[in-house]
Amino acid sequence: MGRLVARHLGRHLPGHPIVIPENMPGAGTLRAANYIANVASKNGTALGIVSESLAIEQALKNVAVQYDAAKLVWIGRVAASNAVHIMWHTSKVQTIEDAKRYEATMAGTGPGNLAEIIPTLFNAVLGTKFKIVRGYPAANESMLAMERGEIEGATVNWTTVKTAKAQWVRENKVRVIVQHLPTRGPDLPDVPALGELGDTTEGRQLLSLYANTGPIGRAFFAPPGTPATAVKTLRDSFIAMTKDPEFVADAKKINAELDIGSGDEVLRAVQQTLNVPEPVLQRAREIFGR
């Protein structure tokens, strides 16, 4: 998404600047957030895009965090994060209720990834019996393993399923049992959303904490202290870019499902994450051994 925006944003900014994408690995994308918050130029010429879990990492007091997500200047979002929990059709687990009765194996792609975080959270909050099988590099390998019968389920991006595995959807090879959003998305009106699960207030708050990664999604931000006039220009130009047919066509080419959000909308999701009561955050730290 960073490269997609880099290809188009310059056309919509006054003076048509050159826009360069620069990869910044480290600390599960948090190094880039730290750099933008503390080092990058504050004159409107630096933007960033990092993991949608940056606010959660701050809330959970990850020692690598050197930013305040609520003080980052949110410019806008090009896509929501629409991860879903899918199960292969031969698994005994075809609903979240089934998962409370039967064990089911899930592909794990690393302790910091939603593919491991969400099933772990379900086990702790809902009493499900998911077993994480670690070692899968990413969603593609997880889906392949599911098809081969190595594992029964995976957490993957819904857009990826719809586009790369359209046949699975058509032939009911997989069932989506939860969508990781605060409320049900228009594509999956019959599938429960993360934000509506949980039998206790604490359970609901814990799940909602992670549901808010959806609206943060693929969002862009500038450093704190960027002048207000530059912020307005960046925000206006960003929205103009998202309406440009060339941008929309380019997004389609890379199978990116656009779900545009304003900077204020992203900030609200960030604030909701950071405003979760401390006991709930403490419980999350316990669940994830932090």
Add this chain to the structure above:
Amino acid sequence: MTTRFTITLATTLAILAIAAAAPASAQDTDFAGKTLTIYIGIRRAAHTT
């Protein structure tokens, strides 16, 4: 020769004065000649956010 030099100097000074007097907000909103960098946080080499 002197007249031409005086006009050139006066024009240059006028341009500089206008540029110096331009409000900070105008500089913030004009990206001409600037380079904007988008820093992309990545988890590993093969995956971009």
